[in-house]
Amino acid sequence: DDFERLVSRDLARSPNVRRLEATVEAVEDVPGGALVHLRDTGGRARVLSARWVLDSRPLGSLPAARTTLLQHFHGWFVRTARPAFDPAVVELMDFRTPQPAHGLSFGYVLPTGPCEALVEYTEFSRRTLAPDRYEAAVRHYADEVLRLGERRILATETGVIPMTDAPIARQTGASVFRIGAAGGATRPATGYTFAGLQRQTRAVADALRHGRRPLPPAAHPARSRVMDAVLLRALDSGRADGPDLFARLFTRVPMARLLRFLDGDTRLYEDLSIGLRTPVKPMLRSALELPRLPRRPFDPPPPTPPSAAPHLPPTETA
Template sequence: MPEADVAVTGTGTGVDVAVVGAGAAGLSLAHRLAGDLPGLRTPSVVLVDAPPGPLRPPPRTWCHWTAGPGRFDAAVRAEWQRLRVRPRSGAPVEGDIAPLRYRMIRSDDFERVVLADLARSPNVRRLEATVEAVEDVPGGAHVHLRDSAGRMRLLRARWVLDSRPLGSLPAARTVLLQHFHGWFVRTARPAFDPAAVELMDFRTPQPAHGLSFGYVLPTGPCEALVEYTEFSARTLAPDRYEAAVRHYADEVLRLGDRQVLARETGVIPMTDAPVARQTGASVFRIGAAGGATRPATGYTFAGLQRQTRAVADALRRGRPPVPPAAHRARSRAMDAVLLRALDSGRADGPELFGRLFTRVPMARLLRFLDGSTRLHEDLGIGLRTPVGPMLRSALELPRLPRRPFDLPVPPHAPAPPADPPLPPTETA
């Protein structure tokens, strides 16, 4: 895909669409706008990608669940039909989620697949530059850029879809941070069940505020992504993330001899803050910046796909590309109650989630978390939570003030070089 060399001038006539940011949301939207579709408009698109450096996030893992084939199946690293939840003690809960599949995508695989398709598109151009500002102007918007040579440039666009991460959240009643650190490991002996994901393993030490759990995505009997995750108000010191994953791998999973191939770390805000999806007459936010993250879980990939599908359809039909809410109002209201119950300490997180997965079929619970259940199903699931703490939290919410919240800088746990290879396994 060639670099954009039109409309990035002081006097150019501009392009139809500027997509700012080449993460999951920006790449997904550009992909949906690439090429001709019979009977629909083919907009001219510039995808603005940050240059290599601190503005580009490190490789990361996205998961979602879906039934049937998807648009980005070529980027799926692995998928599973069985999920497992482990309480702090007692037998694990395991379920088949058919017809759904739980799918894992690595961001570098996703970028490779999408950019290969965009390279064949005559209407999408990629521009590597730092966005200094986005300015709403009559009849469109200006994207002020600094190119790799340090020169200021101007991109004129009829519409701007901005996917850059927010620096701060709108005022919220409740904010919990989902922060995690994981290892991609290879073990000397088979240690994982490749047929099932360990979705929530509550055998981790629980923090004084919030909850923690282990998470295992097995890609083979000897390879997996092993993560430690917390829902709490504050992130940890960097060295504590390594210690937490080491404890989970060695003391809980008892992996034995293992090699750490790579690491990943991140922070996802879980909040009832209303996120603005339109910031100007011609400027909109998409992805996590546009409210695509499900507040109660931190999952974002499925929500941003719904958003970008609707935005692309509007642009091709000549309509204003207003991103829809990725999650319906009823789901957001229930999430607000859950977050308040967890943050206040009224609800015991491991007990609450363990009860839900024990009493609700897993496929139905996943459909609920994706907002595709009916009202009677939502009510049935709500009745399987601790009703007293949830009701008190719901009654308290209207009286709570909304306060601003600055997002923390993502923790950067120590990332030493990959461990040396394991010695060859002895055979008889």
């Protein structure tokens, strides 16, 4: 919300920007530009003509991939009765959560004050969970692992971010481009998207300023995508133990370098040194088998059914 407010304020000051709120029903590539078919807030159909269109609407379905995992999570914005958080410390991956049979799970703590934080339960796996299992998992993490004591839930957030090694098209017409999560800005191995999409928007702004075609660049270099494909395969096949793998990275790679790596902002020699900190055998086996694996359409399995005992942490069932 803060980020949106900041951008809205800047846009409102710009004499070159006009904001129009509407639902896009279709984007049509036409000679010399594109037509955007809209339905405005009053329900009226309108057509907008543009030289270029940058489309960030989420993809309707995921492209065929060798590996597709889902990063699915549920979090609470909590306020505790007593100080329970260090506002200077973020817990990115706390593996003291019960591990599912497939994939991995972790807790995430983003404090905004000594008594306030976003506390989240996250899984990387093939299928989402029934809503009561997320509630049970966050409750278990907040109460049994973090032992927050008396606390109040101020708000919640839930999300599912696809982690896919599929190539994602960034151009869908002569004047129509995809950008953001829809344009492949999500780092496959982490789900982080903000950094990648800001690299894309900066490049698009620069291209427009210089009168060039504003095709958003690939948000992550090809070698990061290859490394991520190997990592996703190693996790999905069960060959690599997720908590062990990430714990090795967090303990053996200098933090500043690792954070740049997670954002897709490292150089080749840094990537290689990070690769050597992972369990080499399962990663090598996954790398060798990747080229032989077919890309398959993603057919999401139904969510794990509701738990019979809703206060237990989740376990994956068939």
